[in-house]
Amino acid sequence: MPRSVVLAPVAVLLACVLAAGCDGGVEGVAGAPGVRDPYFPKLGNGGYDVTHYGLTLDYRPAQRKLVGKAVVTARADRDLSAFDLDLKGMEVQSVEVDGKPARFNRSGDHELVVRPREDLDEGASFTTVVRYAGSPEVVTDPDGSEEGWLPTADGALALGEPTGSMTWFPGNHHPGDKATYDITVSVPEGLRAVSNGELREERVRDGRAVFAWHVGEPMASYVATVAVGRFTVHRSEGDGKGGVPVYTAVDPREAAGGDEVLGRIPEIVEWGTRTFGAYPFSSAGAIVEREKDAGYALETQNRPVFPGAPSVELLVHELAHQWYGNSxxxxxxxxxxxxxxxxxxxxxxxxxxxxxxxxxxxxxxxxxxxxxxxxxxxxxxxxxxxxxxxxxxxxxxxxxxxxxxxxxxxxxxxxxxxxxxxxxxxxxxxxxxxxxxxxxxxxxxxxxxxxxxxxxxxxxxxxxxxxxxxx
Structure with missing residues (x-):
């Protein structure tokens, strides 16, 4: 809720305490470190709304080393002297806000606290650039399943429900704050990097393969994904009659069992369109990893992830999530x-x-x-x-x-x-x-x-x- 401009200093001080601290006198307050979700109260952050993530990632599987640059564009919903980003693990090298170096510190398990050089005005758009590196963590959920940046036999798989996305990029990691994305990933030549949305560019230079993905519709961070490995890729451009392009990436060991079922994606999307209304995204597809690499299916936006070749029923379930859960x-x-x-x-x-x-x-x-x-x-x-x-x-x-x-x-x-x-x-x-x-x-x-x-x-x-x- 926006701060009233007529608050008395005592009220401002109280607001600062409730929002976990102030910086810069009475001109602004710090955004809250968490949005008080009933089950994950420290996830997400108050004070701003993210509109776009620009992620540039370089991953080296042999060393399990990820180097990242996150450009986070957001709008302040109150006057801000400081704000938090969720980032678990990883070493933060630098932070800039609107092109100027910003002070920062780590707090608790996953809070990156950013203090811009100048206070941010309510309603203003601002851009934060975070450069970071390290070996992303694997998170064990309260139910015992694993998520985050999962090492696989030939690369890695990023799964985020409910908290794992904060292990590989800083952000406002709560489903209530959705944004568009550009995700560019560099990997060793011979591997592929598959993500959400549409593949805008694919190139090889100096032994590194670069894949640039664009997500034009709002996406919650928990359904963002990156899959790095050797994949058999199939593309179709749609039928021109409302059918959407389909992009599937399948681990070669799963190709024999998955081709027939995955070939039904256009049919299932068309059935879903009749049943649930217009398909909400500009493409569909799937990522099929080996069973031991993933362990469970997840409705990652545009292309769900499967642990081995899915059944038709499981494919229907995860594609239905594109309407109910992702949109x-x-x-x-x-x-x-x-x-x-x-x-x-x-x-x-x-x-x-x-x-x-x-x-x-x-x-x-x-x-x-x-x-x-x-x-x-x-x-x-x-x-x-x-x-x-x-x-x-x-x-x-x-x-x-x-x-x-x-x-x-x-x-x-x-x-x-x-x-x-x-x-x-x-x-x-x-x-x-x-x-x-x-x-x-x-x-x-x-x-x-x-x-x-x-x-x-x-x-x-x-x-x-x-x-x-x-x-």
Missing amino acids: VTPRSWRDMWLNEGFATYAEWLWGEEHGGDSAQEVFDLLYEGEYFDDKADDDAVWAFPPARPPDAAQISDSPVYERGAMVLHRIRQTVGDEAFRGILRGWATAHRHGTADTADFTAFVEAKAPDADFSEIWDDWLYGEGKPDRA
Whole structure:
């Protein structure tokens, strides 16, 4: 919230204390080191909004050494005497703000505190240049999975959900602050660097291969990626009838198993366009690594990452995230069910329309505890309500996925198929390239079906503890 220009000095001092310190008297306050996310309160930063990242990276796999230059363009949403960037590990060599050297220091686990030579005015755009180097860290999530800059058999893979992106570039690493990107990566000749968006340039000079990628639509940092290695690349330019270009990069050891499934990307995107509305990005695709290199799939923007050749169902899930998660991004990590519940329900819809079980049949199996092979997995569906995971370790657990999808199916049962399809498309359209939370969604549904009563769905299925009574 912008600082009022009529604040008295005592109020300004209090604002400084709450924002973790002041510099420069009463002319400006420091941006907060964290946005108080319910599960990751120290992630992200207050006081500014990033509009663009320009990242120039040089990676040497043999030494696991990354040299980076980040040009971060942002807009101040209050008068600022200092601000924070999230950067875990790495040695910061220099920082400039608007072309002038800036003072900086490291604070805590991942805060880079920057003090410009001159205060930044509310509403002003400013550019910060950070030069840094080191061996990027691997982060272990609260749920035990690994992310960050992951060494692979022939290079590296950067995965960022929920906190790993801050290991390889400084920024405002919270899903609530999205930006466009230019990512240029230099690697040893013979390797490729694959990232988000479109490949604008590819060249080789003095034994180094350089790949320049451009992301023209807003992107949350947790779905940014860089994959370095030897890949078999396939490109298509679309059909000229609304089909988007497709770029896939597959580890050669996975090519035999992945080619047929990945060849269905245009078909799945076209199905998604009919079902969810206009495809939100200018290209699609996939990155397929070896199973041990990744360990899990992730909906990285434009081209999801897969640990080995994916099944059709997994491909549908991750491509559905391009609408739900990447375009409509959760405002906080508490709203993860808006990602995973929608992508899981997309799998159900795909199966329903392509010779598999209907969504109702899947719902019934889950409710009766006959969906999974292991009874413990069936019971886990009811461990907590999808909109209220107990802590950060549970934001990717079964209630967020399966029970989240069951919430959507209950909405479908309440409003009917035609109105439900309108809700799917309308939600993706209303918040295209933006952020939203659960309250936004429930209000949206109620506005689209004003004569329906959703109280039982919200109270029992979305927020309620335990297994709801079946309607």
